[in-house]
Amino acid sequence: MVRLTVVRNEDAVVATAAERVTSNVDTSLADRGSAVVCLTGGSTPQRLYEGLAEEARAIDWTRVHLFWGDERHVPPDHPDSNFGMAHRALVAHVPVPAPQIHRMRGELPDATAAASAYEAELREGFARAGRRDQTFDLMLLGLGEDAHVASIFPGSELLVAGAGLPGPSEGESSRRGSNGRVAAVWAAHLNAWRITLTPPAILDARAILMIVAGEQKAEAVRVALEMPEDISRWPAHLLRSAADRVEWVVDEAAAGRLRNS
Numbered sequence: 001m002v003r004l005t006v007v008r009n010e011d012a013v014v015a016t017a018a019e020r021v022t023s024n025v026d027t028s029l030a031d032r033g034s035a036v037v038c039l040t041g042g043s044t045p046q047r048l049y050e051g052l053a054e055e056a057r058a059i060d061w062t063r064v065h066l067f068w069g070d071e072r073h074v075p076p077d078h079p080d081s082n083f084g085m086a087h088r089a090l091v092a093h094v095p096v097p098a099p100q101i102h103r104m105r106g107e108l109p110d111a112t113a114a115a116s117a118y119e120a121e122l123r124e125g126f127a128r129a130g131r132r133d134q135t136f137d138l139m140l141l142g143l144g145e146d147a148h149v150a151s152i153f154p155g156s157e158l159l160v161a162g163a164g165l166p167g168p169s170e171g172e173s174s175r176r177g178s179n180g181r182v183a184a185v186w187a188a189h190l191n192a193w194r195i196t197l198t199p200p201a202i203l204d205a206r207a208i209l210m211i212v213a214g215e216q217k218a219e220a221v222r223v224a225l226e227m228p229e230d231i232s233r234w235p236a237h238l239l240r241s242a243a244d245r246v247e248w249v250v251d252e253a254a255a256g257r258l259r260n261s
C-alpha cells in the first residue's frame with residue numbers, strides 16, 4: 001500500500017519532509033549508530049535542504065553520511081550540479097565531516113568512469129558508516145514531469161527485467177558499474193550523460209521519501225499512483241515494489257488530478 005500524505009502547499013511539503021528526515025536520522029542513529037541518507041536534485045528538495053540548514057541543530061549531523069542518487073555530467077561548482085546545489089543549500093552549513101560526504105564525480109570526462117568510481121565510493125562509504133550492506137536509511141527522491149526518478153528516464157535500459165546485472169554491450173546507452181548499483185546513462189532528450197543509482201540500489205532503501213509540489217507535477221503524480229503498472233513508460237512505478245517503505249509527500253496542487261485524495 002502506498003503511503004500518501006497530501007499537504008496544503010510547497011511550504012508544507014518542505015516542513016513535512018524535514019520532519020521525516022529528522023525522525024529517520026534519529027531512528028537510524030539510535031538503531032545503527034549512523035545515518036546514511038541519499039540526496040536528490042530538484043527545486044523542492046533544494047527548499048528542503050535550506051530548511052534543514054536553518055534548523056541545523058535538530059539533527060546530529062556529525063554521524064550522518066551523505067550520498068547522491070544522481071548527478072549531471074558537470075563539475076561540482078557548475079550551476080547544474082546536484083552536489084553543488086545541495087552543498088550551497090545544506091552541506092556547507094552543517095557539521096557533516098568531509099569523509100562522510102560522498103558525491104558523484106560528474107567532472108570526470110568519462111561518465112562511465114564516474115559510475116565505476118561511485119561503486120567504489122558506495123563500498124567505502126558504507127564501510128565507514130559501519131555497515132556491512134549498502135542499504136540506505138533514507139532515499140530522497142523528486143518526480144519528473146515525465147514520471148522519472150533519479151536519472152532513470154522513460155524507456156531506460158535500467159528498467160528492463162534483470163536491470164542491475166553487469167555487462168551491457170558496446171554501444172548501449174547505459175553502462176553500469178561492476179556491482180550494478182550505479183550507471184552512466186545517455187539521456188538523448190537532454191543530449192547529456194547522467195550518472196544515477198540503479199533500481200536495485202534505490203529500492204532496497206529502508207525508507208524512500210518522494211517530495212512533489214506544484215500543479216505541473218499533477219499529471220505525473222496521477223500516472224505514478226493510479227495508472228496500471230508500466231515501469232518502462234513511467235519509471236516511478238518502480239517504487240511500487242518497495243510498498244510501504246515509500247511515502248509520497250505531495251501538495252494539493254500536485255495531488256489535484258488524483259481520484260482519491
Ligand code: 6PG
Pocket residue numbers: 040041042043044045070071072082141142143144145148149150151
Ligand atoms: C535531477 C533529479 C530529478 C529531479 C526531478 C524533479 O537531477 O534532475 O534528481 O530526478 O528530482 O526531475 O525535479 P524538480 O523538483 O526540479 O521538478
